[in-house]
Amino acid sequence: MKLFKMLHLLEEKEKKMFSSFINASVFNQRKDVVLLLDHLILNNIHRPNPEILWNQIYSNEKFSASKWHLLTSRLFKLLEDFLAHNQLRKDAISKSFYLAKAYRNLGEKKSFEKTIRANQKLLKKQNLRDINYLQRMHDLAYEKYDFILSVSRKEKSNLQEVSDNLDAYFMATKLRQACYALSRSIIQQEDYEINFITDILKLIEENSHFLEIPAIAIYYNCYRSISEHDNEKYFIELRKNIDEFLPHFSSTEMRDIYTIAINYSIRQINTGADHYIREAFELYLLSLKQGFLTDKGIMQNSTYTNLVSLACNLKRFDWAKDFIEKYRSNLSPIKQTALYHYTLGKLYYEQGLPDQSLPNLALVDGKDSFIFLGARILQMKIYFEQKEFDPLESLLESLRVYLQRSKNLAYRKAHYTNTISFTRQLLLVPKMTKAEKEELREKILQTEVFGEKEW
Numbered sequence: 001m002k003l004f005k006m007l008h009l010l011e012e013k014e015k016k017m018f019s020s021f022i023n024a025s026v027f028n029q030r031k032d033v034v035l036l037l038d039h040l041i042l043n044n045i046h047r048p049n050p051e052i053l054w055n056q057i058y059s060n061e062k063f064s065a066s067k068w069h070l071l072t073s074r075l076f077k078l079l080e081d082f083l084a085h086n087q088l089r090k091d092a093i094s095k096s097f098y099l100a101k102a103y104r105n106l107g108e109k110k111s112f113e114k115t116i117r118a119n120q121k122l123l124k125k126q127n128l129r130d131i132n133y134l135q136r137m138h139d140l141a142y143e144k145y146d147f148i149l150s151v152s153r154k155e156k157s158n159l160q161e162v163s164d165n166l167d168a169y170f171m172a173t174k175l176r177q178a179c180y181a182l183s184r185s186i187i188q189q190e191d192y193e194i195n196f197i198t199d200i201l202k203l204i205e206e207n208s209h210f211l212e213i214p215a216i217a218i219y220y221n222c223y224r225s226i227s228e229h230d231n232e233k234y235f236i237e238l239r240k241n242i243d244e245f246l247p248h249f250s251s252t253e254m255r256d257i258y259t260i261a262i263n264y265s266i267r268q269i270n271t272g273a274d275h276y277i278r279e280a281f282e283l284y285l286l287s288l289k290q291g292f293l294t295d296k297g298i299m300q301n302s303t304y305t306n307l308v309s310l311a312c313n314l315k316r317f318d319w320a321k322d323f324i325e326k327y328r329s330n331l332s333p334i335k336q337t338a339l340y341h342y343t344l345g346k347l348y349y350e351q352g353l354p355d356q357s358l359p360n361l362a363l364v365d366g367k368d369s370f371i372f373l374g375a376r377i378l379q380m381k382i383y384f385e386q387k388e389f390d391p392l393e394s395l396l397e398s399l400r401v402y403l404q405r406s407k408n409l410a411y412r413k414a415h416y417t418n419t420i421s422f423t424r425q426l427l428l429v430p431k432m433t434k435a436e437k438e439e440l441r442e443k444i445l446q447t448e449v450f451g452e453k454e455w
Helices: 002-009 012-023 031-042 050-057 065-090 092-106 109-125 131-151 159-187 197-206 208-212 214-227 232-248 251-270 276-289 301-313 317-326 336-350 354-361 369-385 389-405 412-426 434-446
Strands: none
Touching: 002 031, 002 065, 012 031, 012 065, 031 050, 031 065, 050 065, 065 092, 092 109, 092 131, 109 131, 131 159, 131 214, 159 197, 159 214, 159 251, 197 208, 197 214, 208 214, 214 232, 214 251, 232 251, 251 276, 276 301, 301 317, 301 336, 301 369, 317 336, 336 354, 336 369, 354 369, 369 389, 369 412, 389 412, 412 434
16 A cells, blocks of 8 residues: 555654644544554564554554544555655745745735745755756745735736746746757657747747847757757867856756766667767766766666776776776666676676686676677677687577567667678678778768777
8 A cells, every 4th residue: 555655654753744644633633544554664564464553543443444544544644744844844935935825915015025035045045956946936026016906007027037937937948858859769769749949949049148048058058969869069169068067056966967977878878989988987977976877876787887898998897897896786676686797797798708708798798788699799709709600600699580580779789780791790800802802991980870890
């Protein structure tokens, strides 16, 4: 049941606060609800027996399923009220804003104006200049506008301020949505249509002062970097934005912004732009330092493997080994073993230790396409370099069939297809003329979606 699950998620301090909350008559006047919570907390009950608890609360009443559900529903509703109240208690700006609304409803002009000014000071004093800040600036301006109209329609209003703040909030929000949509269309092949984005881009380009607003600047350059990935100037600006605006965005937003910048760099690497290897690695390290690479202690598979690959490319072998061991426990338990052995196999291969690499790669199963393909590409390289051509031919054929059946690889499918195709052609090099070899070399260099050119 949702109630018991939510109670179990609360920390001990929060449970005590919730108990105090429902014991306050202003929030709750029912003793049976208090008794139910007391029994649940005291006995740390995760899966309660309704009839046993019933007898402890209603000792002289026969068990009623409908009344039991009503009781638990009341407690759950109070829990939701407590969570919302607790969140508001921690947010001084929202608390001040709703106090201003209360004064407006009471018709207390002086108190309203004083609270609005205090709210403005709180907003400007804080470091954040993210989308949430823009929304609050708009809401505050609109509250002032609504109050002015309620007092006197002849008084000059602040409608221009309302409009300007709405523009900033709307533009930044739309740009962020467009960034997410475009990223997912590339990585997950999901199609979205974000309205007004063309008009917003045109408006910004015609009015550069909008780029003085941090949230607009950073998401504008995010969007341009993704949509025009072959034009590095937008990514250069984005990197400047990240360094400049880091203190002005919430950790959640900065995590997403770092992810966009990292994905851009990885995409550039996959198209052969090797100078982005160090860029991607440095972005990852910055993100790791700020705690953005784990969510509730769990690190994404791609983050783990990408960091190891980048470190190996930069010959940071000791760092990679330490990272593999240190963050193994932060991986999803389902894929932890496969990822651990894949990254070890990758590390040993890059160190020139194929005999230690192959046993680890053999332990990687096909439950995750990217881990599996990464391991098999490494095996392919080892077989080729050791002139084990029979197992290599068998592996190339199995990879070809695997790719035909895979539907979720997006643009990376072309990378793997090109890897197989060029490896097959490399097997024919001894029989090629000098001109044919040069033609193959040029073809490899000119192929856009192919991250194994150096090999």
